[in-house]
Amino acid sequence: xxxxxxxxxxxxxxxxxxxxxxxxxxxxxxxxxxxxxxxxxxxxxxxxxxxxxxxxxxxxxxxxxxxxxxxxxxxxxxxxxxxxxxxxxxxxxxxxxxxxxxxxxxxxxxxxxxxxxxxxxxxxxxxxxxxxxxxxxxxxxxxxxxxxxxxxxxxxxxxxxxxxxxxxxxxxxxxxxxxxxxxxxxxxxxxxxxxxxxxxxxxxxxxxxxxxxxxxxxxxxxxxxxxxxxxxxxxxxxxxxxxxxxxxxxxxxxxxxxxxxxxxxxxxxxxxxxxxxxxxxxxxxxxxxxxxxxxxxxxxxxxxxxxxxxxxxxxxxxxxxxxxxxxxx
Amino acid sequence: xxxxxxxxxxxxxxxxxxxxxxxxxxxxxxxxxxxxxxxxxxx
Numbered sequence: 001x002x003x004x005x006x007x008x009x010x011x012x013x014x015x016x017x018x019x020x021x022x023x024x025x026x027x028x029x030x031x032x033x034x035x036x037x038x039x040x041x042x043x044x045x046x047x048x049x050x051x052x053x054x055x056x057x058x059x060x061x062x063x064x065x066x067x068x069x070x071x072x073x074x075x076x077x078x079x080x081x082x083x084x085x086x087x088x089x090x091x092x093x094x095x096x097x098x099x100x101x102x103x104x105x106x107x108x109x110x111x112x113x114x115x116x117x118x119x120x121x122x123x124x125x126x127x128x129x130x131x132x133x134x135x136x137x138x139x140x141x142x143x144x145x146x147x148x149x150x151x152x153x154x155x156x157x158x159x160x161x162x163x164x165x166x167x168x169x170x171x172x173x174x175x176x177x178x179x180x181x182x183x184x185x186x187x188x189x190x191x192x193x194x195x196x197x198x199x200x201x202x203x204x205x206x207x208x209x210x211x212x213x214x215x216x217x218x219x220x221x222x223x224x225x226x227x228x229x230x231x232x233x234x235x236x237x238x239x240x241x242x243x244x245x246x247x248x249x250x251x252x253x254x255x256x257x258x259x260x261x262x263x264x265x266x267x268x269x270x271x272x273x274x275x276x277x278x279x280x281x282x283x284x285x286x287x288x289x290x291x292x293x294x295x296x297x298x299x300x301x302x303x304x305x306x307x308x309x310x311x312x313x314x315x316x317x318x319x320x321x322x323x324x325x326x327x328x329x
Numbered sequence: 330x331x332x333x334x335x336x337x338x339x340x341x342x343x344x345x346x347x348x349x350x351x352x353x354x355x356x357x358x359x360x361x362x363x364x365x366x367x368x369x370x371x372x
Contacts, residue, residue, distance in 0.1 A: 276347030283348045285358065303352060310350065310358035 001288040003214075003261055006301040010041075011215060011291065022094070023223035027124065031094045038099040043299050049105035056097075059145075060137035064119035066097045067149065068108040082113040082184070082319050083151035085135070085142045085171075089162030089189075089293070091224030092123045092131050100161075103295050107159065110312035111319070114151045116142045120167070123228035131228065132239050135167045136174050143181035155319050158186045158252075161295050162216075162264070163224065165191025169242040169271070172251055185318040187255040189295050189311055190264050190287075193271040195225050195240040206265035214261040216292040221263055243271050248278035253321075255283045255314040257307065259290035283314045 018037065022030050053069040070081065084107055088100035097104075097119050108115045120134035139158060146153040160168040165188030172186040200207035200218065211218035229235045238245050256272035258265050272284035287294060287307050298305035349361045 273343070273347075276343045279344050279346070281344075281346035283350060285350050286361070288351060306352055306356065306358065310352070313358070314350065 001260065003291070004289040004301055004303040007261075007289070007291050007294075007297065007304065010297060010300045011213075014215070021217065021220060023217075023220045027093065027227075031096075034090060034094040035096065035099050038102075038296060041296060041300055042102060046102075046299065048102065049109050051105060051108055054105075059116075060141040063134045063138045063141070064097075065138055066101075066104070066117045066119070068104050068115040068117070069150070070108045070112050070114070080147070080152035080155070081150060082111055082155035082157055083142060083146045083149065083153070084108075084111065084113050084115040084157045084159050085139045085168075086115050086117045087120065087135050087158075087160035087164030087167040087171075088117065089160065089164045090122075091220070092163045092228035093224055094122075095163070096122075100164075100296070103161070106298075106308065107312060110309070111157075111316055113155075113157070114146075114149045116149075123224075124230070127227070128229050128231075128234050129239060131163075132167055132170050132174075136171050139171050139175070140181060154182060155184050155322060156181060157315060157319065158183055159188075159315065160191070161189040162292065163192055163228075165189055165268075166193065166195075166240075166242075169193060170239045172254075173238050173242055173245065175252075176250055183252040184322050185253050185255060185315055186251070187257075187311065187315045187318075188268070188271075189257040190259050190262055190292050191256070191268050191271070192221075192225075192264060193241070193267045194243040195229055195235040196244070197222065197225065198241075198244070199266045199270070202266075206267075207263045210261055210263050210265060214263075214291045216263060218263045243267055243274065248275050248280060251275065251278070251280045253281040253318045255285065255311065255318060257285035257287060257294075257311050257314075259287045259292050259294055261290065262292040264292060281318070283318070285310055285314060 052071045056066050088095040104115045104117045118135050118138040121130040158168040199205040254275050258268040276282040294304040294307045298308050350358045351361050353359045
């Protein structure tokens with residue numbers, strides 16, 4: 001379907017405001033530009049979603065997190081809440097807690113969930129495995145401390161967008177290999193699922209057909225991968241290429257959202273498909289007309305806002321289908 | 330284990346727990362029958 005006209009206008013504004021590609025900027029400039037763009041996209045009259053409490057702390061020894069506690073009550077909440085371990089996007093390089101604060105507030109409210117947003121170490125200062133090690137440590141901490149946070153340890157969701165979606169997928173694989181913690185749902189919005197960029201060899205693949213002109217470019221994606229994974233041999237590891245893992249059976253139910261005009265479209269769609277072939281319950285949200293980053297474009301595009309709501313709705317549906325926890329004796 | 334359905338043109342199998350949703354553009358997303366959508370049909 002055609003590119004959403006509101007997103008086309010957004011892309012034109014962004015290109016005019018930031019004409020130099022991200023991968024040609026010094027890292028600190030790229031980071032400040034990304035953050036400024038994230039805040040600007042919310043608009044001058046933006047009011048953050050009000051929650052009961054938002055607090056920063058350090059967990060699992062050395063991992064900073066921001067914890068979002070929703071207001072009491074909320075839709076469908078009668079007992080302990082779900083809990084989300086959230087990994088932000090930004091190519092493992094340029095995102096942070098502030099660039100995704102609005103996303104986490106939205107998820108906390110929409111899911112009536114405690115959200116633990118993980119401030120993992122970023123590349124290139126901290127290449128692989130720093131980001132996944134930090135996120136994985138925070139996931140384990142979140143599972144162990146869910147009840148203390150007023151949440152249900154049996155309703156743990158791994159959620160992330162873009163590079164954060166990649167970390168969520170990788171952590172689900174780690175949890176399977178480790179025999180826990182139990183993950184109720186893994187949810188990835190326009191994720192990286194293959195750091196080898198293997199789909200780029202197909203001339204019909206989105207890495208080729210959507211390589212430039214829609215926000216995230218294939219060249220910027222290659223730069224991100226070079227920053228996080230300077231050692232090429234690491235890129236095909238399960239941590240970094242979930243799409244290439246032979247056996248995906250036994251993984252937690254998945255929600256995968258893709259954007260049609262995104263170099264990462266095909267590896268997200270293929271991952272959803274491979275999970276489905278392995279018997280994993282999957283909801284693939286096929287975002288026609290959308291571009292990479294739609295979770296943070298809801299103030300600029302009604303289609304993006306609908307997609308963000310659908311993503312949360314699909315996560316809620318999976319959580320609602322979980323067996324009820326045993327009553328405390 | 331759930332039943333598996335063939336995917337048009339691919340010979341692959343997808344289980345009936347595989348759901349595809351698309352934007353109905355009227356304020357909500359809705360289910361689409363998975364076999365009707367290939368990996369690249371949207372492109």
